[in-house]
Amino acid sequence: MAAPPVPEQQQQQPLPPPRRRCPQLPATEPLLFLATLSLGLQGPLATQYLWDRLGAERGYSGPNGSSPAGCGNGSARDDPLRQEVEALVSRWNLCINLGGFFVGLFSVTLFGPWSDSAGRRPALILPAMGMAVQAAIYLLVMYRQLHVAYFLLGRVLSGLMGDYNLILASCFAYVADTSDRRARTFRVAILEACLGIAGMLASIGGGQWRKAQGYINPFWLVLATSLAAALYAAFCLQESVKQQKPAKLFTLSHYKAVYRLYVAPERLSSRRRLALYSLAFFLLVTVHFGSRDLFVLYELGSPLCWSADLIGYGSAASYLAYLSSLGGLRLLQLCLQDTWVAEIGLISNISGLVVISLATTTPLMFTGYGILFLSMAATPVIRAKLSKLVSEMEQGALFASVACVEGLCSLVATGVFNSLYPASLHFMRGFPFLFGAIILLIPAAIIGWMEIWDSNRDYSHFSDASLSPTDD
The missing domain is CATH 1.20.1250.20 (MFS general substrate transporter like domains)
Structure with missing residues (x-):
């Protein structure tokens, strides 16, 4: 007896699995390296720019903060104008860092739990773009000689998008998603080694580059590395959350998820x-x-x-x-x-x-x-x-x-x-x-x-x- 005809729907071959993008690249290590290099270059350069800019506005043309302290006759450190510039730079650094920290405190605890449902990639793209926006504002301040208060604006905007802390959190969460319990410690250590390599390159290269070409060219690298991190997360990184589901972003449930970690009675x-x-x-x-x-x-x-x-x-x-x-x-x-x-x-x-x-x-x-x-x-x-x-x-x-x-x-x-x-x-x-x-x-x-x-x-x-x- 002839076999019954196979329905047309059953004759269709299953679709091949989607191709992995950039399979030759590691997981999150390049992204974390780029973000850390951007941050490592930006911090010291911004502080030195504040020193030179505020010092010039007040007529101080003495040595910057790299001059040896306590190895000379001490007259430079007793200069009241130098002390005024030091105090101004310290206050602006404090305001910029505090502004970024408190804004980032709420955004990181919002985006982090949200990524457990929506996926890690959005929580990596957004803060990388925020760091690029911050670098662009810093460049605009340097080109146009705008008031240094715009540094605070750039820092706050980056904090609203998660800033570097969200990249750090999402990268470690990505590793936890994609590693077994026995290998997790070493995978986390590899990520931390990326922090060290990027920090070493930034500390050695940033200062020498500033002496040779000023502030603007190094800050173009800060912008480029931030954009490269965002592009890598968008087009090369694979999603690690296995069961993605739609989740509201602006809801208190994300903050409650962090709270429940430490107070769950069960x-x-x-x-x-x-x-x-x-x-x-x-x-x-x-x-x-x-x-x-x-x-x-x-x-x-x-x-x-x-x-x-x-x-x-x-x-x-x-x-x-x-x-x-x-x-x-x-x-x-x-x-x-x-x-x-x-x-x-x-x-x-x-x-x-x-x-x-x-x-x-x-x-x-x-x-x-x-x-x-x-x-x-x-x-x-x-x-x-x-x-x-x-x-x-x-x-x-x-x-x-x-x-x-x-x-x-x-x-x-x-x-x-x-x-x-x-x-x-x-x-x-x-x-x-x-x-x-x-x-x-x-x-x-x-x-x-x-x-x-x-x-x-x-x-x-x-x-x-x-x-x-x-x-x-």
């Missing part, structure tokens, strides 16, 4: 661990930011009195810790759990800061930098542990809150360490670094206690399960 154990790991992360990153802010000032002063070349080498050495920590993390993971790798990284960080706090010679200062070779191994471990405490549909909310914590770290570090440094000059110039080393004992204790507590809990569960009914 997850008491996870809530406690989230809070403790977040505290450890806050203290660790605050010390990182605070000590990095003071390295150059410490090296310029007596008795080190470093030249610009040595300062560049020192900056490169500090950023190389990202790469050495990545390699050390990979090797130590072969024989140790992530927690103990983080503890070794904290020991490296504490020891290096103690040596730097006592450094009176160039070899001893570089010895301190060398001891810091594993100092960045703890942060990817903490990020990965935080990621494993929430579900797949909460990664955006989690890393949005982590990004806000990181922004708060920057503000706290600037206030605490920059206030502590002048207050301790009369008895110990390196005291802020020693203070940071002491603070790092707290996250070391938290991480160690959490690992011991989890091990004891797992052992008790194993012991209970091994009991037979006859043992009761």
Whole structure:
């Protein structure tokens, strides 16, 4: 008997899967590298432009902030006009940073949870475009000699679109979406290594380029890298959220999603661990930011009195810790759990800061930098542990809150360490670094206690399960 005819709809072949765009490129690493390079170039250049611009408006033509402090006769530092310019630049920097932080605080916690439903790519394109808008406004100020208050406008507009913190949060959430639990720590460490490489290139190249060609040409690179990051996210990056669904953007439910991470009553154990790991992360990153802010000032002063070349080498050495920590993390993971790798990284960080706090010679200062070779191994471990405490549909909310914590770290570090440094000059110039080393004992204790507590809990569960009914 002849087989019945196959309906026309069943005769159609299934459509081939859509082609992957730019399959030869890595995932989010190029995007984060470009965004970090843009930010690393923009920050120091904007501060130096403010110095030159405000100084010229007040008739001050003396050396800029790169002149050695405490290595000469001190007359430059006692100049009242110089002090006025320093105060103005400091106030404008504070206003610009605070404006961006508080606006970004609300936008990051809005877009981050929204990306759990709408996808990561929109949450990467939007802040990259915001950074490009900010760079364009800065260029307009330089070309047209507009008032420096427009810097604040550019910063606020970038903050409304999520700013760099949203890129950071979305990249780490993307990695959490696309990696398994065992490989997540190393994938996060690769992202952090991108931060170090981009920061090193920006710190070394930005200053030399400004000396050779002024401010405008480097800022064109800031604009170009921001646009390149947005284009990469739009046309090359694949969506990592598996089950996308339409979601309203302007709703309080996104803020509630971040709030529920830490107060959900049905997850008491996870809530406690989230809070403790977040505290450890806050203290660790605050010390990182605070000590990095003071390295150059410490090296310029007596008795080190470093030249610009040595300062560049020192900056490169500090950023190389990202790469050495990545390699050390990979090797130590072969024989140790992530927690103990983080503890070794904290020991490296504490020891290096103690040596730097006592450094009176160039070899001893570089010895301190060398001891810091594993100092960045703890942060990817903490990020990965935080990621494993929430579900797949909460990664955006989690890393949005982590990004806000990181922004708060920057503000706290600037206030605490920059206030502590002048207050301790009369008895110990390196005291802020020693203070940071002491603070790092707290996250070391938290991480160690959490690992011991989890091990004891797992052992008790194993012991209970091994009991037979006859043992009761």
